[in-house]
Amino acid sequence: MRDIWDDERLLAALKEALEADEAVPPEFIELGKNAYAWHNIDAELAQLTYDSSREPQAGLSLRAEAASIRALTFTSAHLTIELEVSEDSVLGQVIPAQPGVVEIQGREGTTAAIEADDVGCFLIRPIPDSPFRLRFRTADGSDILTGSITL
Amino acid sequence: MRDDSSVSALVARAQAGDQPAWNELVERYAPLVWSICNRYRLSRPDIDDIGQTVWLLLVEQLGNIRQPAALPGWLATTTQRECLRVLKAASRYDSVGSSVDSQVLRDQSTPVIEQEVIAAELHAELRTAFANLPARCRQLLSMLLSDPPHSYAEISATVPIAIGSIGPQRARCLEKLRRSPALAALSDLEVEGGEVSGARASETGGARA
Numbered sequence: 001m002r003d004i005w006d007d008e009r010l011l012a013a014l015k016e017a018l019e020a021d022e023a024v025p026p027e028f029i030e031l032g033k034n035a036y037a038w039h040n041i042d043a044e045l046a047q048l049t050y051d052s053s054r055e056p057q058a059g060l061s062l063r064a065e066a067a068s069i070r071a072l073t074f075t076s077a078h079l080t081i082e083l084e085v086s087e088d089s090v091l092g093q094v095i096p097a098q099p100g101v102v103e104i105q106g107r108e109g110t111t112a113a114i115e116a117d118d119v120g121c122f123l124i125r126p127i128p129d130s131p132f133r134l135r136f137r138t139a140d141g142s143d144i145l146t147g148s149i150t151l
Numbered sequence: 152m153r154d155d156s157s158v159s160a161l162v163a164r165a166q167a168g169d170q171p172a173w174n175e176l177v178e179r180y181a182p183l184v185w186s187i188c189n190r191y192r193l194s195r196p197d198i199d200d201i202g203q204t205v206w207l208l209l210v211e212q213l214g215n216i217r218q219p220a221a222l223p224g225w226l227a228t229t230t231q232r233e234c235l236r237v238l239k240a241a242s243r244y245d246s247v248g249s250s251v252d253s254q255v256l257r258d259q260s261t262p263v264i265e266q267e268v269i270a271a272e273l274h275a276e277l278r279t280a281f282a283n284l285p286a287r288c289r290q291l292l293s294m295l296l297s298d299p300p301h302s303y304a305e306i307s308a309t310v311p312i313a314i315g316s317i318g319p320q321r322a323r324c325l326e327k328l329r330r331s332p333a334l335a336a337l338s339d340l341e342v343e344g345g346e347v348s349g350a351r352a353s354e355t356g357g358a359r360a
Contacts (some may be wrong), residue, residue: 007325012327014281015296017274020182028185028202035206036170045211054239062310100337107199145207148200 033108043135044144046074046081074134077088081136082142083150091125092134094120100138105145106130127151157279157333162219177206179278180226183271187230187264191238201233223268231264280331288324295321 005013016019031037050073070085080095092102097120104112104124134146158179164172184205186196207228216222281289290310294301307314328334 005329007322010325011292011296013273014277014292015276018281018296020186020271020274021278024181024185028199029177029181031199032181032184033174033201034163034212035172036173038207038210039165039213041167041356043211045207046234096162096209122204131196134319146325148204150196150200 031071038145041143042141043145044076044078046076046079046146048146048147049073049075070151072149074144076144079136079144081134081146083149085127088127089123089125090151092116092122092124094122094136096120098138098142100136100142103135105133105135105139110135123136158218158222162213162216162222166216168259176222179270180223182274183223183267184230186271187227187267188234191234192326193234193237196238201237202295204233205230223271224264227264227268227271246342265324276333277328278334280328283331284324284334287325288320291317291320292324292328 020035023062048083050071052071069087073084073107074081074083074084082093082095084091084093094100094116097118099118099120100112100116102116102124103110103124106117106128107130111128111132114122115125128151130149131150135148136142136144158176161172161176161179165176181202183200184202188201193201201321204224209226212225281292284292287310291306292314294309301309303314304316306312312320345353
């Protein structure tokens with residue numbers, strides 16, 4: 001490198017490097033730093049594995065529930081969370097069925113916490129109007145965080 | 152990819168629960184994640200979301216990292232995958248789906264990612280080396296790099312430094328930069344075409360809507 005890079009090229013490369021860094025908004029970096037809060041919280045990430053709005057038309061017409069406008073499924077290694085979105089609410093179901101607490105996590109942190117009943121059902125109303133994640137926790141230590149949801 | 156002892160150390164400390172080490176990793180690689188997101192025509196909330204998801208996935212995988220040198224490559228491919236996931240969801244509502252498809256195909260090419268990873272590593276090492284320069288050197292080089300450029304008279308008055316010394320001092324500072332351990336380790340990366348090509352590619356490819 002010592003031989004290949006003359007002063008002008010080194011200075012140009014340094015300029016690029018510093019500009020690439022300055023282009024990143026501070027809030028974007030903050031989100032990354034804050035993610036570390038999940039270290040040691042043994043939460044499993046549940047990824048989106050089904051979204052009716054991404055399926056071909058046939059998928060929609062097969063659904064019997066006329067009131068449901070969108071269905072989402074999040075799957076982690078041990079749990080599945082199914083969501084049915086209707087006009088003004090989100091009906092959730094944890095599988096296997098079990099009680100627990102569902103937290104709605106907006107960008108700024110937890111905005112609400114609701115109970116999942118004995119069969120793992122919970123109702124979110126109204127529908128959050130900004131992107132959120134759901135965190136589901138049980139008394140025996142299960143801790144699941146879904147991918148981000150925008151409805 | 153080469154081993155990078157400083158990244159290895161940061162990863163080890165982050166694995167052990169050290170938030171400052173994690174913060175350094177985020178600061179080091181956020182420009183890489185950001186530049187990849189900006190290749191796609193995504194909204195700022197989508198980009199924030201993708202960034203958050205990528206870092207959450209890294210937190211989850213932190214304990215499984217065996218080769219810290221592979222981290223930037225992992226971040227790049229994970230970021231791209233999340234971008235494509237969001238794009239795919241959006242394209243359903245997008246009447247110009249075909250243009251999105253061709254863009255996706257073009258951007259999926261592995262060489263682009265590899266170039267970006269190499270450029271990101273180079274940039275990160277340059278920033279580390281720069282941060283370790285004496286304050287006077289940092290100030291002088293910053294003023295020389297500013298856009299629009301400062302005149303020698305302004306630089307002379309601010310640093311302060313005699314106008315006749317700016318040239319020699321600039322050369323000395325750049326030599327310090329060149330000799331810093333962070334950059335010396337990169338000598339083998341700087342060959343292909345002799346250009347920081349990944350950065351250029353990401354700039355031209357990153358047309359924003």
